Amino acid sequence: MDIKAPDLGVDSAEVSEIMVEVGDVIAKDDNIILLESDKASVEVPSSAAGKVTKISVAVGDQVSEGMVLIELESAEDSVESDDDSAADDNQQASDTEAAAAKPETKPEPAATESASSDSNDKPASNAGKSTTHALPDLGVDEAQVSEIMVSVGDIVTADQSILLIESDKASVEVPAPVAGKIEKILVETGDMVANGQDFIVIMSSGTDAADESESTSDSAEPKPSAPAKAEEKAAAKTTGEPKQSEKPSAPNTVASKQADKLTETQVNEKLVDVYAGPAVRKLARQLGVDITQVNGSALNDRILKEDLFAHVKESLNTQKSAPASGNVASASLPSLPDMSNVEIWGETATQDLSRLQKVSIPQLNYNTLLPQVTQFDLSDITETEKLRGELKGSMKAEGIGFTILAFVVKATAYALTQHPRFNSHLSDDNTQVILRKSVNMGIAVATDDGLIVPVIKNVQDKGLKQIAIEIGELAVKARDKKLTTKDLQGASFTISSQGNLGGTAFTPLVNWPQVGILGVSEASMQPRWDAKKQSFEPRLMLPLSLSYDHRVINGADAAVFTRYIATLLADPRRILL
Numbered sequence: 001m002d003i004k005a006p007d008l009g010v011d012s013a014e015v016s017e018i019m020v021e022v023g024d025v026i027a028k029d030d031n032i033i034l035l036e037s038d039k040a041s042v043e044v045p046s047s048a049a050g051k052v053t054k055i056s057v058a059v060g061d062q063v064s065e066g067m068v069l070i071e072l073e074s075a076e077d078s079v080e081s082d083d084d085s086a087a088d089d090n091q092q093a094s095d096t097e098a099a100a101a102k103p104e105t106k107p108e109p110a111a112t113e114s115a116s117s118d119s120n121d122k123p124a125s126n127a128g129k130s131t132t133h134a135l136p137d138l139g140v141d142e143a144q145v146s147e148i149m150v151s152v153g154d155i156v157t158a159d160q161s162i163l164l165i166e167s168d169k170a171s172v173e174v175p176a177p178v179a180g181k182i183e184k185i186l187v188e189t190g191d192m193v194a195n196g197q198d199f200i201v202i203m204s205s206g207t208d209a210a211d212e213s214e215s216t217s218d219s220a221e222p223k224p225s226a227p228a229k230a231e232e233k234a235a236a237k238t239t240g241e242p243k244q245s246e247k248p249s250a251p252n253t254v255a256s257k258q259a260d261k262l263t264e265t266q267v268n269e270k271l272v273d274v275y276a277g278p279a280v281r282k283l284a285r286q287l288g289v290d291i292t293q294v295n296g297s298a299l300n301d302r303i304l305k306e307d308l309f310a311h312v313k314e315s316l317n318t319q320k321s322a323p324a325s326g327n328v329a330s331a332s333l334p335s336l337p338d339m340s341n342v343e344i345w346g347e348t349a350t351q352d353l354s355r356l357q358k359v360s361i362p363q364l365n366y367n368t369l370l371p372q373v374t375q376f377d378l379s380d381i382t383e384t385e386k387l388r389g390e391l392k393g394s395m396k397a398e399g400i401g402f403t404i405l406a407f408v409v410k411a412t413a414y415a416l417t418q419h420p421r422f423n424s425h426l427s428d429d430n431t432q433v434i435l436r437k438s439v440n441m442g443i444a445v446a447t448d449d450g451l452i453v454p455v456i457k458n459v460q461d462k463g464l465k466q467i468a469i470e471i472g473e474l475a476v477k478a479r480d481k482k483l484t485t486k487d488l489q490g491a492s493f494t495i496s497s498q499g500n501l502g503g504t505a506f507t508p509l510v511n512w513p514q515v516g517i518l519g520v521s522e523a524s525m526q527p528r529w530d531a532k533k534q535s536f537e538p539r540l541m542l543p544l545s546l547s548y549d550h551r552v553i554n555g556a557d558a559a560v561f562t563r564y565i566a567t568l569l570a571d572p573r574r575i576l577l
Helices: 075-093 098-105 107-125 208-220 225-238 253-257 264-269 278-287 305-321 326-331 355-369 382-397 404-418 464-479 555-570 572-576
Strands: 002-004 013-018 031-036 041-045 050-055 068-074 131-134 143-148 161-166 171-175 180-185 198-204 372-380 424-426 433-435 441-443 445-447 450-452 493-497 516-520 524-530 535-549
Touching: 031 068, 161 198, 161 355, 278 305, 355 450, 372 555, 382 404, 382 535, 382 555, 404 441, 404 464, 404 493, 404 516, 404 555, 404 572, 441 464, 445 464, 535 555, 555 572
Parallel strands: 441 493, 493 516
Antiparallel strands: 002 068, 013 031, 031 041, 050 068, 131 198, 143 161, 161 171, 180 198, 372 535, 424 433, 445 450, 516 535, 524 535
């Protein structure tokens, strides 16, 4: 039996570790291979139980979906061979009972033959039997199961929402891959899941009759599979299967970064004799964790990412219990005071945050690590607003909402192509700036559950009409909670517009790993001096607030960039030059 690589969520990944050997007896869902890509470390589970007879890949190989990883001798084959050897032993054990034993044992081969013939006939009737399905590409390394929308026994249709997944900035509903009956749910609320992970078993539609005939024939046949399963479970325990159910949950990664750090050189010196994959080693370097002090929970004490997070969490808890010091005080906010005393604090009440607000907190916390500065400016959009008014009627007739935001997006996208440093990311080691060759614009949208940021891809290649269409479509999907992970990933810059909510300026937060965000406030009529006419004239002025990461952007560059956007908005014809 061939065990193949599932959907990895990427084109290919490197074999970092082979967790089994030829001859090992494994159970279904035992981890067999550790794969590493640029963005994730994934343990691939076995889709069946049995004995490993061949390993088809080696450490360092590049594998893709559908490639054979290992070959197994199925449990049924091993049971049949065990029965044959047991029969031989019984015949040799006692010659005196041979005469009595023969009539009793003769029907067994017939039963075996009938069972094998039945099993040969079953594939035709089992063509639509239950299938284990893996999660699609989530667009992130991992996400949390927030809600399970179905139960075992439910009948679902294809594309019906069955699972709600929460990541840092999105709430995504996972649809049913096929129509049928839910047989088993492999994840629980609160679990952290990754691309390609098995999450549900569905009996596809139209197989009920076949299932009934199978269950009837199975009830009439002897069932050697029960002891075989027991043996497989016992064998699985002896292989030292990682105790996934006992893995500690990953704490807030921002809090993890607040742990006392070693230098990267010190960490590297301690990694020599540690059993951990490349992704775990990289995470240890990023967190500044002494990995030799971390206890591994997987096979042969291999260290997982969850072990690192648990170690950091334990360290933080120890620090909180220790007397306060300068370092500890700066590591995190202190606990709230006891507000039970009504005479001091008055009456209080608690209100739960929405799911979106909860999952946004870790991403927002990243901003506290950035040296952010905000540059303010005004753009005279009087003439641009006249142009918008002329085009608005025809756009409305086509069902397109044509707001000033479309002009802001287009002008900003063009400005980013002329000032590419604002369309970049700072490398992990703080030695390089990674310039983005395309402009993927995040547009902040306010919903009842909180702020969400869908992304318009390749804005530099799109006209005002297409931008206006996509802004409207994404806004509707955001408010109807229909955004997919692909709608929310890949932004290189963000625009946050407060529309007509009021205010003259604000300080938007840079959304790491981006290095800039443009805030747009409500336009208002203001007197502006006309040097030619030597008089003040009323002009429609649009406030702009550019926040930027000072590690990448200098203040002078930010002032030039903001004024450049203001100039383009005052006369969009400049984009055509």
